[in-house]
Amino acid sequence: MTDFKEFADVCKQIEHISSSLEMTDVVSDMLKSISTEELPVVTHFVMGDVFPAWSVEQLGVGTSLLYGALSRSSGLSLKDIEDLVRSTGDIGETAVAALGKQKKNQSTFSAFMGEEPSISIMDVFDRFLDISRSSGAGSQSNKMRNLQFLFNSSSPEEARYLARLAIEDLRIGVGEGIVRDAISKAFDVPAGEIERGFMVTNDLGLVAVAAKEGGIEEISKLRMELDRPIKMMLAQVTPSIEAAIKDLGMLAVEWKFDGARVQIHKNGDSVNIFSRRLENVTLSLPDIVEAVKLHVKADSAILEGEAVAVDETGAPRAFQDILKRFRRKYDVEAMVREIPLTLNLFDILYLDGEVLMDQSLLRRREQLVSCVENCDSIKVDEQVLTDDENVVNEIYTAALNGGHEGVMLKNPEASYSPGKRGKNWLKKKPIMETLDLVVIGAEWGYGKRANLIGSYALACHNPEDGTFLPIGKVATGFSDEQLVELTEVFSELIVGESAREIELKPDVVFEIAFEEIQKSTNYDSGYALRFPRLVNVREDKSPEEAETIDRIESIYLSQRG
Numbered sequence: 001m002t003d004f005k006e007f008a009d010v011c012k013q014i015e016h017i018s019s020s021l022e023m024t025d026v027v028s029d030m031l032k033s034i035s036t037e038e039l040p041v042v043t044h045f046v047m048g049d050v051f052p053a054w055s056v057e058q059l060g061v062g063t064s065l066l067y068g069a070l071s072r073s074s075g076l077s078l079k080d081i082e083d084l085v086r087s088t089g090d091i092g093e094t095a096v097a098a099l100g101k102q103k104k105n106q107s108t109f110s111a112f113m114g115e116e117p118s119i120s121i122m123d124v125f126d127r128f129l130d131i132s133r134s135s136g137a138g139s140q141s142n143k144m145r146n147l148q149f150l151f152n153s154s155s156p157e158e159a160r161y162l163a164r165l166a167i168e169d170l171r172i173g174v175g176e177g178i179v180r181d182a183i184s185k186a187f188d189v190p191a192g193e194i195e196r197g198f199m200v201t202n203d204l205g206l207v208a209v210a211a212k213e214g215g216i217e218e219i220s221k222l223r224m225e226l227d228r229p230i231k232m233m234l235a236q237v238t239p240s241i242e243a244a245i246k247d248l249g250m251l252a253v254e255w256k257f258d259g260a261r262v263q264i265h266k267n268g269d270s271v272n273i274f275s276r277r278l279e280n281v282t283l284s285l286p287d288i289v290e291a292v293k294l295h296v297k298a299d300s301a302i303l304e305g306e307a308v309a310v311d312e313t314g315a316p317r318a319f320q321d322i323l324k325r326f327r328r329k330y331d332v333e334a335m336v337r338e339i340p341l342t343l344n345l346f347d348i349l350y351l352d353g354e355v356l357m358d359q360s361l362l363r364r365r366e367q368l369v370s371c372v373e374n375c376d377s378i379k380v381d382e383q384v385l386t387d388d389e390n391v392v393n394e395i396y397t398a399a400l401n402g403g404h405e406g407v408m409l410k411n412p413e414a415s416y417s418p419g420k421r422g423k424n425w426l427k428k429k430p431i432m433e434t435l436d437l438v439v440i441g442a443e444w445g446y447g448k449r450a451n452l453i454g455s456y457a458l459a460c461h462n463p464e465d466g467t468f469l470p471i472g473k474v475a476t477g478f479s480d481e482q483l484v485e486l487t488e489v490f491s492e493l494i495v496g497e498s499a500r501e502i503e504l505k506p507d508v509v510f511e512i513a514f515e516e517i518q519k520s521t522n523y524d525s526g527y528a529l530r531f532p533r534l535v536n537v538r539e540d541k542s543p544e545e546a547e548t549i550d551r552i553e554s555i556y557l558s559q560r561g
């Protein structure tokens with residue numbers, strides 16, 4: 001059993017390293033030194049995750065619960081804890097400061113016996129698991145008890161990383177790329193193989209265990225599995241239909257529906273539906289479950305499509321309506337009647353025991369068509385193969401007239417690449433585009449609005465190192481109702497505060513309209529937005545799906561012709 005202290009020591013060491021190669025070495029040494037049981041846990045912990053992305057387990061600890069636990073464990077008041085968050089600007093440092101004060105005055109039994117309290121990595125994981133599994137009446141106090149137990153059993157140095165893990169924001173700069181390379185180094189398996197294993201399982205913990213136990217041979221046996229969603233293939237923007245034809249030649253052209261992506265796993269009579277963020281949304285979508293059971297003629301299948309909220313005429317409704325459906329946890333049936341959905345299927349990754357991911361889009365589509373009975377609630381979307389610009393333009397116009405976003409232009413020969421935003425899927429939307437940006441900070445309002453968040457700091461994504469680069473602030477486009485609702489949501493994501501400024505865990509994506517992108521030295525991205533305005537809160541998107549810095553640069557360049 002490895003002590004959690006050892007993990008905390010490694011985190012501290014990594015915090016002082018800036019080179020990714022060095023970080024990789026340190027993570028690799030740690031992965032080598034722990035037991036097989038601890039391996040998946042540490043693989044996720046070091047990236048600031050407690051459970052793999054696909055897991056049904058959800059920690060669900062917000063900052064208010066965490067502050068409460070720190071207050072009880074340290075004997076400081078809640079107000080003291082909030083002041084510490086403000087002065088240290090970090091929840092981890094807050095835990096160190098709060099518990100440090102308390103431990104100095106403490107004369108607990110263990111101190112009396114001359115022992116330091118100690119807790120193992122697996123103890124921590126088990127407590128988190130218990131937190132995730134507590135539901136219904138009494139669940140808040142159970143979560144609180146577990147957090148208090150963790151803080152009471154740890155030194156202030158360990159508490160720094162416990163507190164950050166509890167809200168799944170470890171802040172030591174280790175992302176998937178570093179962990180992939182560390183597993184490769186620790187168990188001597190080429191990084192490409194580790195990557196393939198990750199693509200099909202979506203779980204670096206599983207991959208690490210396979211690498212440790214059987215090296216390359218065991219990794220090559222990893223397969224996609226029912227009920228374990230994989231990251232979805234994404235699309236790049238193409239500047240024009242002409243450019244897409246130049247890039248790909250023959251195109252498979254489909255409407256780009258205005259809805260939300262779903263990945264559906266049918267396993268006999270059981271149907272599970274996952275959102276784009278890989279959350280299990282099955283309970284909110286009983287109508288889709290029913291439609292799949294009735295109209296998908298396969299014993300087992302993994303399908304992908306776009307769920308669209310429609311009105312009586314079948315035309316798409318506002319994007320917010322589809323999100324309402326996904327979010328709804330109670331009184332779901334009323335919501336099903338209020339906002340009906342149709343499902344447009346466009347891909348299949350698995351059918352009756354056979355993995356189809358490596359087959360061409362055309363082959364996959366044949367099998368999709370063969371197992372779906374089209375009807376009003378569920379259908380395979382239409383696809384046209386062409387390299388004629390006029391034909392694509394006609395489909396594009398028809399999609400826009402139908403109230404949808406534009407067209408998807410796909411490489412008919414390409415296999416399915418999980419999580420990749422490559423050139424094999426291109427999207428064409430009207431010129432006036434919006435940006436998906438991550439909210440990383442905020443500012444309280446003034447006067448009567450001092451208890452509401454008034455403006456939000458936005459960032460784009462740097463996929464190279466997984467960081468978020470500030471690009472501006474948005475304070476317009478919010479309804480009064482939204483200001484209140486968002487203040488509530490973001491209150492649970494506060495990781496640091498100073499005066500009126502708040503630092504937030506990067507978790508929520510805003511869709512932002514803007515006039516122009518300008519060069520700027522005010523923000524780390526090197527760019528700023530002119531007249532940014534909120535269009536939508538993109539609950540379906542994860543922070544990693546936000547606009548990349550490269551994309552910002554290319555929009556900036558295209559603006560200048």
Ligand code: AMP
Nearest residue numbers: 235254255256257260261306346408427
């Ligand atoms: P974007 O959200 O702009 O990154 O565009 C990609 C998204 O378009 C996918 O994740 C799907 O949710 C959606 N989409 C709509 N229609 C299609 C389609 N026919 N094929 C693939 N994706 C589609």
